[in-house]
Amino acid sequence: xxxxxKSGEIVRYEFSTRLNHWIVAxxxxxxxxxxxxxxxxxxxxxxxxxxxxxxxxxxxxxxGLVMVLAFAFLAVKLWRYNxxxxxxxxxxxxxxxxxxxxxxxxxxxxxxxxxxxxxxxxIVLCLLGLFASGIVMWRAYFAFPVxxxxxxxLLHAVCALVLICAxxxxxxxxxxxxxxxxxxxRGTVSxxxxxxxxxxxxxxxxxxxxx
Amino acid sequence: xxxQSLDIIRRSATTLPEPQARGAHTGxxxxxxxxxxxxxxxxxxxxxxxxxxLRDEIGTCTGHYDNPHDLSDQSWTLMRFAEYENPKGDLxxxxxxxxxxxxxxxxxxxxxxxxxxIVQYANGIVDFHEENCIGCGYCITGCPFNIPRISKKDHxxxxxxxxxDRVAVGLEPACVKTCPTGAIVFGTKEDMQQHAAERIEDxxxxxxxxxxxxxxxxVGGTHVMYVLHHADQPQLYSGLPEKPKISxxxxxxxxxxxxxxxxxxxxxxxxxxxxxxxxxxxxTDERDxxxxxxxxxxxx
Numbered sequence: 001x002x003x004x005x006k007s008g009e010i011v012r013y014e015f016s017t018r019l020n021h022w023i024v025a026x027x028x029x030x031x032x033x034x035x036x037x038x039x040x041x042x043x044x045x046x047x048x049x050x051x052x053x054x055x056x057x058x059x060x061x062x063x064g065l066v067m068v069l070a071f072a073f074l075a076v077k078l079w080r081y082n083x084x085x086x087x088x089x090x091x092x093x094x095x096x097x098x099x100x101x102x103x104x105x106x107x108x109x110x111x112x113x114x115x116x117x118x119x120x121x122x123i124v125l126c127l128l129g130l131f132a133s134g135i136v137m138w139r140a141y142f143a144f145p146v147x148x149x150x151x152x153x154l155l156h157a158v159c160a161l162v163l164i165c166a167x168x169x170x171x172x173x174x175x176x177x178x179x180x181x182x183x184x185x186r187g188t189v190s191x192x193x194x195x196x197x198x199x200x201x202x203x204x205x206x207x208x209x210x211x
Numbered sequence: 212x213x214x215q216s217l218d219i220i221r222r223s224a225t226t227l228p229e230p231q232a233r234g235a236h237t238g239x240x241x242x243x244x245x246x247x248x249x250x251x252x253x254x255x256x257x258x259x260x261x262x263x264x265l266r267d268e269i270g271t272c273t274g275h276y277d278n279p280h281d282l283s284d285q286s287w288t289l290m291r292f293a294e295y296e297n298p299k300g301d302l303x304x305x306x307x308x309x310x311x312x313x314x315x316x317x318x319x320x321x322x323x324x325x326x327x328x329i330v331q332y333a334n335g336i337v338d339f340h341e342e343n344c345i346g347c348g349y350c351i352t353g354c355p356f357n358i359p360r361i362s363k364k365d366h367x368x369x370x371x372x373x374x375x376d377r378v379a380v381g382l383e384p385a386c387v388k389t390c391p392t393g394a395i396v397f398g399t400k401e402d403m404q405q406h407a408a409e410r411i412e413d414x415x416x417x418x419x420x421x422x423x424x425x426x427x428x429x430v431g432g433t434h435v436m437y438v439l440h441h442a443d444q445p446q447l448y449s450g451l452p453e454k455p456k457i458s459x460x461x462x463x464x465x466x467x468x469x470x471x472x473x474x475x476x477x478x479x480x481x482x483x484x485x486x487x488x489x490x491x492x493x494x495t496d497e498r499d500x501x502x503x504x505x506x507x508x509x510x511x
Binding site for chain 2: 037038039040041042043044047052053054056057099100101103137139140146147149150151153154157158161164165168169172175176177178179190191192193194195196197202203206207208
């Protein structure tokens with residue numbers, strides 16, 4: 001990712017990545033709302049947001065295609081930063097330090113920490129499961145044997161729930177680690193933020209030799 | 212739903228009781244189809260079309276007597292013809308009138324996500340209320356008998372209503388009324404079981420040792436029952452399932468999965484909130500900016 005300096009800021013996400021992320025994010029929110037509406041009776045009222053039950057049923061799979069396609073671009077772009085490294089193991093071992101904001105005890109972190117990487121793979125797996133099972137469940141255009149559809153329905157629900165929980169963690173992490181949100185809205189982080197949370201990446205983008 | 216329903220004992224995607232002041236105090240109803248008496252005339256199919264104002268497309272011959280070749284949104288009942296060569300080498304023509312079994316524990320209703328699209332009346336009839344149907348097809352996924360069909364025109368699910376509109380005003384279903392051999396009878400479930408028992412006794416005396424009643428327990432019993440000559444091999448009758456029950460996968464998905472799923476989401480959010488309360492935000496302060504500046508200055 002090319003590094004531009006905007007009044008001392010470090011660019012973390014270019015415009016195209018940010019746009020890509022928000023297409024995924026908005027389609028995810030709409031999918032979660034419409035999906036949960038059809039998952040639990042207590043949430044059926046959410047179908048009103050989409051123009052009623054039949055419209056929810058019609059729109060959900062198309063929104064799913066948008067999310068899967070948009071996420072595919074994002075995943076291709078970000079895959080190389082999410083490859084697990086030996087130092088990720090140490091980070092995970094010190095998860096207590098992570099949760100208690102004792103980052104000074106942790107090994108240097110690259111562009112993404114181990115938690116972010118695991119979340120990335122969780123999303124990849126869930127979306128693969130959701131896409132495959134969603135196609136099977138899409139009766140308007142596809143016909144599969146009923147046993148396959150039953151399995152797909154269960155898989156779809158499991159993947160969706162894991163994904164929603166993962167995204168709750170993702171959103172909370174963005175609130176928790178102050179300054180993260182701006183990376184995905186305005187695209188930049190402060191040098192101090194990069195130094196504190198992703199020191200190896202900070203040194204890499206700034207061309208600083210490892211000590 | 213022309214008549215006010217005050218006798219709904221179960222309603223899809225609904226957690227509180229529905230109006231059920233009216234019970235079925237004289238017993239639940241059942242249709243008994245005596246396969247051993249059926250001559251395959253298809254009068255029941257015609258009566259069903261007539262009463263329900265259904266007209267299926269004229270199809271093509273697929274090499275057997277089934278016509279149309281499958282149930283559809285316009286064909287709620289269908290005679291399925293099976294040719295069976297028994298161990299003695301004789302040919303038996305096993306003709307089964309297929310259609311909704313009106314399960315006591317309906318898989319369609321369990322799977323349906325739309326409140327009130329599927330209801331079960333006190334008398335045992337399972338009915339689709341198409342005005343609430345969203346066309347997702349979960350009822351088909353849930354059904355152990357492969358009965359509901361979604362219309363290509365309006366994307367609503369349809370199936371046999373057991374002529375709930377006729378039964379509600381004290382008439383028998385149209386197929387029962389028309390059956391020329393008396394192979395289809397209708398009454399209280401108890402009476403039908405009794406009638407079946409007599410028929411089975413008669414069949415046994417005629418050499419059909421395995422004659423019996425098909426009222427599968429796996430779905431809590433059904434409100435459409437069969438008298439079969441070979442009750443030990445129901446699959447001979449065009450694949451009538453031997454031990455039908457709601458699929459375990461549907462049970463997980465629409466049973467424990469629902470509350471567990473919502474709980475998992477809420478618990479995750481709650482853990483985040485607690486973390487925020489206890490530890491708070493991880494902020495970057497001036498010292499971090501200073502440290503970053505120092506490193507930057509060191510670089511050539």
